[in-house]
Amino acid sequence: MKTQVRSNWSSTVLVCAKCSKRLGGGFGPKGKQPLGKALRQHLGLKKGRKSAAGVVDVKCLGVCPRGAVTVVDAAASREWLLVPAGTDLDAVARALDLLPAADG
Template sequence: MMASKKSLRDIPAKWDDLLLVCRKCSRKVGKRFGQEGDQVLEKALKAELKRGQGGARWKVASVACLDICPKNAVCLVQASAPGKVHLVAAEAAVAEVFGELAPVPQGSAKRGGKALRRAVADGAAPIPGGGVAPSKTS
């Protein structure tokens, strides 16, 4: 009998929260965001994040049409607050958009990846939520 592969596995994300930007709204509104007003919302959000906005690590992704289609606005959904759709008005200040978003969930500060593997290799115990307990050195 063949060994079966796991059909689902979890890996740690490199971000704390995810922002989903409607691609169709973005295309309709066009390049009306950013410091110079020459970027689409997704690119303006990413540029603001590169400048260090917010403290939390965000991932910005464009998604297919969210079927809300406001006039002169772009639909934005924050993954940690899925019950609310934000309508970002054309030419809105991107810094204000980050100010209006819900706070990042508390458990997101625990990381995985290389840091987790190094800590475990150094004797720390992994925590089921995704971090490590302090190593017991005496």
């Protein structure tokens, strides 16, 4: 029996699916996608464990902010992000260490 499975993820991000659903989208080029899907698409991530990073939609994180989505970077799980609808996806990716920091 296998007790471990390997993934190619360099980082893992948890996105509250309930917050995303309450917003009815709010992200992506047309502002109609949930945050998790828009972030995966923006970063060009594949699905599953063969992707470079994991963006996982979870049921509910229990914070429920108005007009925002709760996001947890698993590497820095003590600090949770509240991402307002319409936030630039590059800024979200940088805050989650999914993109290198901008020079300057």
